[in-house]
Amino acid sequence: MAPAEDAARLRITVLGTGYLGTAHAACLAAMGFTVLGVDIDPVRVAALTRGELPFYEPGLQLLLQAGLASGRLSFGTSYADAAAFGDVHFVCVGTPQREASYAADLSQVDGCIDALGPLLDRPCLVIGKSTVPVGTAEILAGRLARMSPAGTACELAWNPEFLREGHAVRDTMRPDRIVAGVRSARAEAVLREVYADPIAAGAPFLVTDLATAELVKVAANAFLATKISFINAMAEVCEAAHADVTMLSEALGHDPRIGRAAMRPGLGFGGGCLPKDIRAFMARAEDLGVEPALSFLREVDDINMRRRARMVDLARELAGGSFDGRTVGVLGVSFKPDSDDIRDSPALDVAATIHALGASVTVYDPAAVRHARRAHPELKYAGSAVEAVTGADVTLLLTEWREFRDADPEELGKAVARRNIVDGRNALDASRWRAASWHYRALGVGPGTPGEGSPSGGAGVGGGLGAQGLALGAGGGRELILEPGHPVAQVLVGGGEDADRQQPGVPGPADRDGRDRDPGGHLDDRQQ
Ligand SMILES: NC(=O)c1ccc[n+]([C@@H]2O[C@H](COP(=O)([O-])OP(=O)(O)OC[C@H]3O[C@@H](n4cnc5c(N)ncnc54)[C@H](O)[C@@H]3O)[C@@H](O)[C@H]2O)c1
Numbered sequence: 001m002a003p004a005e006d007a008a009r010l011r012i013t014v015l016g017t018g019y020l021g022t023a024h025a026a027c028l029a030a031m032g033f034t035v036l037g038v039d040i041d042p043v044r045v046a047a048l049t050r051g052e053l054p055f056y057e058p059g060l061q062l063l064l065q066a067g068l069a070s071g072r073l074s075f076g077t078s079y080a081d082a083a084a085f086g087d088v089h090f091v092c093v094g095t096p097q098r099e100a101s102y103a104a105d106l107s108q109v110d111g112c113i114d115a116l117g118p119l120l121d122r123p124c125l126v127i128g129k130s131t132v133p134v135g136t137a138e139i140l141a142g143r144l145a146r147m148s149p150a151g152t153a154c155e156l157a158w159n160p161e162f163l164r165e166g167h168a169v170r171d172t173m174r175p176d177r178i179v180a181g182v183r184s185a186r187a188e189a190v191l192r193e194v195y196a197d198p199i200a201a202g203a204p205f206l207v208t209d210l211a212t213a214e215l216v217k218v219a220a221n222a223f224l225a226t227k228i229s230f231i232n233a234m235a236e237v238c239e240a241a242h243a244d245v246t247m248l249s250e251a252l253g254h255d256p257r258i259g260r261a262a263m264r265p266g267l268g269f270g271g272g273c274l275p276k277d278i279r280a281f282m283a284r285a286e287d288l289g290v291e292p293a294l295s296f297l298r299e300v301d302d303i304n305m306r307r308r309a310r311m312v313d314l315a316r317e318l319a320g321g322s323f324d325g326r327t328v329g330v331l332g333v334s335f336k337p338d339s340d341d342i343r344d345s346p347a348l349d350v351a352a353t354i355h356a357l358g359a360s361v362t363v364y365d366p367a368a369v370r371h372a373r374r375a376h377p378e379l380k381y382a383g384s385a386v387e388a389v390t391g392a393d394v395t396l397l398l399t400e401w402r403e404f405r406d407a408d409p410e411e412l413g414k415a416v417a418r419r420n421i422v423d424g425r426n427a428l429d430a431s432r433w434r435a436a437s438w439h440y441r442a443l444g445v446g447p448g449t450p451g452e453g454s455p456s457g458g459a460g461v462g463g464g465l466g467a468q469g470l471a472l473g474a475g476g477g478r479e480l481i482l483e484p485g486h487p488v489a490q491v492l493v494g495g496g497e498d499a500d501r502q503q504p505g506v507p508g509p510a511d512r513d514g515r516d517r518d519p520g521g522h523l524d525d526r527q528q
Contacts, residue, residue: 009033010193013086015112017048017075019272019341020129020161021092023060023168025075029067030173031197037075038082040111048075056340056367059169083119088190091128092161095280096272102279104133113140117147120154125190128158131217131277133284137181137210157187158210160217165271166338173197177204181213218284221277222297227262228269229303235265235444236306245444246426265444266425267311267350267398268304270335272343275301304346307443311350311396311424312357314441318394318420323359327417329382329389330361331407332399334368342371347398350424352376354396364388366401390415400427409436 010033014025017039025037039045047054051065067073076082082089093108109130116126126144128137141156148154158181163171175198180191188207192199199205208216231249238245245265253260269275278297285294319326328351335345342348345368355361355378362380363372369381382388385404389395389412397404405427413419413436421433423442433440441447 010087010190011085012036012194013038013082013089015039015082015089015091015116016093016108016130017044018092018094019055019057019165019168020163021090022048022053022055022064023057023163023172024090024092024129024161025073026060026063026067027169027172028194029070029073030063032072033194034072035067035074036082036085037073038077038079039075040077042077045075045077056338057168058166058338063169079115080119083116083121087124088194089116089124089126090159091126091130093130094272095130095132095276097276097279101283103283104131104276104280106132106136109136109140113144114147117144117154118149120144120148120150122150123153124150124155125187126154126156127191128156129161131160131221131273131280132158132214133280133287134211134214134218135284135288137214141183141210155184155187156210157182157191158213159191160213162217162220165341166336174201175203177206179206179208179213179216181208181210183210218277218281221274222281222294222300224262225269225274225278225304226296226300228264229300231263231265232268232307232444233303236303236310238444239446242446246442264426266307266400266427267346267443268307270344270346270349271339271341272335275304275344308346308350308353310443311346311398311422312353314422314443315350315354315394315396316357318422318439318441319359320393323354323357326359326393327391328354328359328361329392329395329416330363331365331385331388331395331397331404332401333363333365333372334399334401337399337401338367340365340367340371342368342375345399347424348372348376350396350398351379355379362388362390362392365399366403368399386412386415392416393418393420395421396424397421397428398424400425404428409433409438413438 012028012033012035014021014028014035014037017025017037021037021039025035029035037048044054048064049068051061051068053061053064064073091109091112093112095104095106095109097103098105109128109132113126128140137156137158144154144156145152160179162175162177178191178195178198180188182188182191192205195203195205231245234248235245237243238248249263249265252258253263278301282291282294282297285291315328316323319328330347330351333342333345333348333351335341335343335347351361351363360380362382363369364382364385364387365372372379373381385407395412395416409432419436419438421428421438421440423430423440426442426444428440430440430442
């Protein structure tokens with residue numbers, strides 16, 4: 001871009017350079033903006049300035065280095081510099097759960113606004129991206145206008161973030177929607193300018209009031225958590241009824257009204273967002289006097305936590321009824337694959353619990369060992385999967401990194417003391433592991449279930465309107481072919497009672513960038 005064009009573009013600050021802020025800053029620089037990232041942690045700022053990502057996120061380090069090299073991306077600790085530099089300030093600081101309550105701890109957001117506000121002496125837009133309880137933005141908007149020398153010329157907007165760790169770059173560059181909570185046409189215009197690139201690429205741009213924008217984020221997380229806990233509740237039922245939850249999930253997922261995303265049964269959700277967001281949402285509903293509206297989220301949370309207890313029970317069963325003197329090898333401790341985030345990680349929780357119950361636990365994770373070691377120094381850490389399971393009486397797959405999904409059961413089998421594995425994510429091909437003489441168990445699949453634990457392999461149920469007509473797959477080669485003009489085909493394609501169902505083979509909004517597809521049959525506990 002020519003220097004004159006550069007100068008005409010909005011100058012952006014990103015306040016808080018954690019998982020969200022760093023991705024946001026680097027992606028905005030890649031879109032051509034000049035960006036200053038500000039954080040109160042000087043060690044983090046120094047690392048980012050050297051081009052070192054302080055956490056693991058595929059593709060982000062390269063983008064960070066490219067931004068620094070272009071001169072469009074820099075980092076600092078000074079709010080005075082931020083106020084002088086920015087036309088637009090994105091608030092990306094953390095909003096963790098409070099110590100002794102379900103509510104969100106807003107001290108980082110408050111600290112950010114209190115530090116920035118008094119320094120804002122010219123018109124600008126402050127845009128909240130952190131996930132906050134509904135009503136927060138309204139309060140902050142008033143405070144900002146009162147404390148900033150520029151007064152109401154310093155406006156507040158809310159623009160919640162939906163990126164998923166492990167996919168942060170793609171989700172930021174090509175978001176599936178942009179929600180702009182604004183109070184003026186000017187604020188909307190600024191947000192449109194910031195997101196001109198993804199908007200041009202087709203991202204829906206939804207303009208709302210501040211409260212609705214805040215709610216979109218927490219409602220989305222509440223829905224995702226509910227979906228994950230729904231299939232995990234079905235896993236509990238399947239175990240009791242000797243049914244197979246993996247096949248149940250696959251069969252349910254073919255209904256487009258239900259879908260396959262977030263329908264993988266397993267150890268449940270964790271991380272720095274979903275658990276604390278649903279709890280903060282419940283706390284906020286109580287404040288608003290609508291507690292019963294969200295009381296189901298308590299059950300969602302309970303189902304999620306029960307999965308961890310069930311995982312420990314299954315591991316103990318395979319260990320012979322007690323962990324005393326047993327050796328357990330753990331594969332994966334990050335809360336999800338392709339991330340080193342261990343915040344509220346179900347995997348790390350299970351590993352630490354089993355250690356506390358008397359086992360010697362050795363952990364391997366492709367990215368999260370450094371963080372895990374700091375949080376749980378009592379566990380042993382290995383440099384590879386084979387090392388982690390060496391001498392193990394029981395092996396646990398707790399985070400479904402590709403490396404573990406592709407692991408060779410024969411190779412790991414040579415290292416262990418006993419070929420016992422619990423697949424906490426229903427991610428392995430059970431038949432392959434059994435063929436290598438492993439005793440394979442999985443959550444939601446009873447020991448005596450036919451086809452137990454197979455993540456795939458059931459009869460497919462398919463259909464689609466091809467050139468010859470509508471093929472209704474009946475399995476076993478008994479396909480019913482209907483001509484396109486056939487009245488039954490017209491009803492199936494054109495609507496009728498089930499008009500809200502997306503037609504098989506017809507890309508719907510979720511298919512726009514392939515997000516809702518799972519070509520590898522790997523259903524994702526996809527989160528924020
Ligand atoms: N991590 C995600 O995938 C994700 C996705 C969507 C939304 N969110 C939301 O985004 C927010 C940030 O999440 P995160 O995961 O990046 O958190 P994080 O803890 O990784 O990062 C927060 C950063 O803010 C810094 N900070 C704290 N107070 C500050 C201040 N006053 N000024 C400047 N910097 C300050 C911290 O030092 C830290 O680097 C949260 O509200 C979260 O719910 C996160």
